[in-house]
Amino acid sequence: MSARTGNDPAMWSRLIGQETAVRILRDAVASGAPGHAYLFVGPQGVGRELAAMALAASLNCPDGGCGVCDVCARVLRRAHPDVYTIAPEGAQILVDQVRTVRENAYLSPYEGRVKVFLFEDAHRLNPAASNALLKVLEEPPGDVVFVLVTESPEDLLPTVVSRCRRVDFFPLGPAEIERVLVTQHDAEPSLASWAARTGGDLSTALRFVKDPGAPERRRAHLDIPGRLVRSGPSESVRIAAELAEEAAAAVSALTKRQKDELARHLEAFGDARATGAARKRVEDRHKREARRTETEVYDSALRDVASFYRDVLLAGAGVPDDALVNTEMAERLRRAAAVADPAWLVGALERIEDTRRALARNVQAVLALEAIFMELGTPRARAGAR
Ligand SMILES: [Zn+2]
Structure with missing residues (x-):
């Protein structure tokens, strides 16, 4: 620029x-x-x-x-x-x-x-x-x-x-998000387009673009509903543990970046008046960032899972494929829609929202995740299905 x-x-x-x-x-x-x-x-x-x-x-x-x-x-x-x-x-x-x-x-x-x-x-x-x-x-x-x-x-x-x-x-609409990603963050256009559609807001979309592992993790998150149905309640414990591992990895990557930043910061503040207070401010911010990063991992997993159920709901209502978020798995979504009870899906989306809010309030993350996944593991079938 x-x-x-x-x-x-x-x-x-x-x-x-x-x-x-x-x-x-x-x-x-x-x-x-x-x-x-x-x-x-x-x-x-x-x-x-x-x-x-x-x-x-x-x-x-x-x-x-x-x-x-x-x-x-x-x-x-x-x-x-x-x-x-x-x-x-x-x-x-x-x-x-x-x-x-x-x-x-x-x-x-x-x-x-x-x-x-x-x-x-x-x-x-x-x-x-x-x-x-x-x-x-x-x-x-x-x-x-x-x-x-x-x-x-x-x-x-x-x-x-x-x-x-x-x-x-x-x-911002998806087109504006895409424009920001391409013009200001040098995102590769097809990646930007995907991130803008699936991220929902600029900061999430930006994270998708910056983090090469994000698409893979998203695929794993979208696999959660299927795993829960196939493997039963014990799977919810395993999935919660996997997400805890994902969060720990994200925090440890962040800690590495923070150490570099703190070193740069101390170098920038030669003035004795500024050093103590400024250092404390940076360290406080780093602690908050670490907490936020952890919560954000759980939140993005739950948003991905919610996007699956929302798509199933929409597919069940007969919307065209390109109105779905996860178009690439439209076939699977339609199969799920053929058997899932719409009222159960609505309830599931509400419970996921509740869990996201609870996690933002610092509840015991792993327990909350196990509880929601346990619930999602027993979907109710649509009347007349099966
Ligand atoms: Zn300037």
């Missing part, structure tokens, strides 16, 4: 399909008074965090967000000392996290002009944390911008919401 002029900062051009949000934010920056608090509302994986990073870069980069300089690069890597990410510890953002934010907010920036505090999943601010944040929002320091990212603004304290400027982000 080449450097652009100040009129077309490259950081903003990374956002695809969010023209309104980009216009609002760029106008705000251009006005010289960008405002102190934003609420970025929209589903996961559509560029909300990237927009926050573009905003942070455009406020701190000497060229207004060129996308190529050291400042922009570090903002994008979340390794800039004036850009803070606050994410839930477990299920909630805690008041201690907001207290740390408040302390940092009143310090001058380490090296940039404006400190940016990005709150991921801001609807998970617990009541005490919300009230602590509200106090800062009521009297924000001049060189600070807060960005609260959420998919459910109704779960935030209304007084917090009313202090923020709302910016809406919209879901």
Whole structure:
């Protein structure tokens, strides 16, 4: 990507399909008074965090967000000392996290002009944390911008919401996802097309493209319903164990990358003032990433399994093959549809959703997986089938 002029900062051009949000934010920056608090509302994986990073870069980069300089690069890597990410510890953002934010907010920036505090999943601010944040929002320091990212603004304290400027982000269609993958991530076009259709959102599709093992693992996940029916309840224990192994491998690959990042980070922070706090921030983020990576493995397996049952349901309703997600196995899906009870399929999809939600709340993953697979192992037949 080449450097652009100040009129077309490259950081903003990374956002695809969010023209309104980009216009609002760029106008705000251009006005010289960008405002102190934003609420970025929209589903996961559509560029909300990237927009926050573009905003942070455009406020701190000497060229207004060129996308190529050291400042922009570090903002994008979340390794800039004036850009803070606050994410839930477990299920909630805690008041201690907001207290740390408040302390940092009143310090001058380490090296940039404006400190940016990005709150991921801001609807998970617990009541005490919300009230602590509200106090800062009521009297924000001049060189600070807060960005609260959420998919459910109704779960935030209304007084917090009313202090923020709302910016809406919209879901990307498969064609937009495909375009992002090809133009920004050099994805091979047929892989991008497959990932865009099956991933559902940009971050998932991107993972599929970046990770050469992903298609193979997806095939294995799609095999789970068949294995359960063929081999009975003991198979659910085996499958849960396999997924736990898959998660452990993903976390260990991540840990390796994190070690490299920490080494780079310590090198970047020669300044004694920054080292301790910055190192702790990186390490905290790494812990959260590890937890998230593990959950994400289970979640993607369950989504794949759900896509199988959804396709069976659709196939049973007579939709054409190209309306299915897993077109490559249409034949198998139609065979399953001939015998499966649609009401059982709907129930199965609901139970998978429940399990995904439970896993996001840090329940005992392996036990939850064994339980759901046990249930899926005894499908009910359609009336008159067999
Ligand atoms: Zn720059």
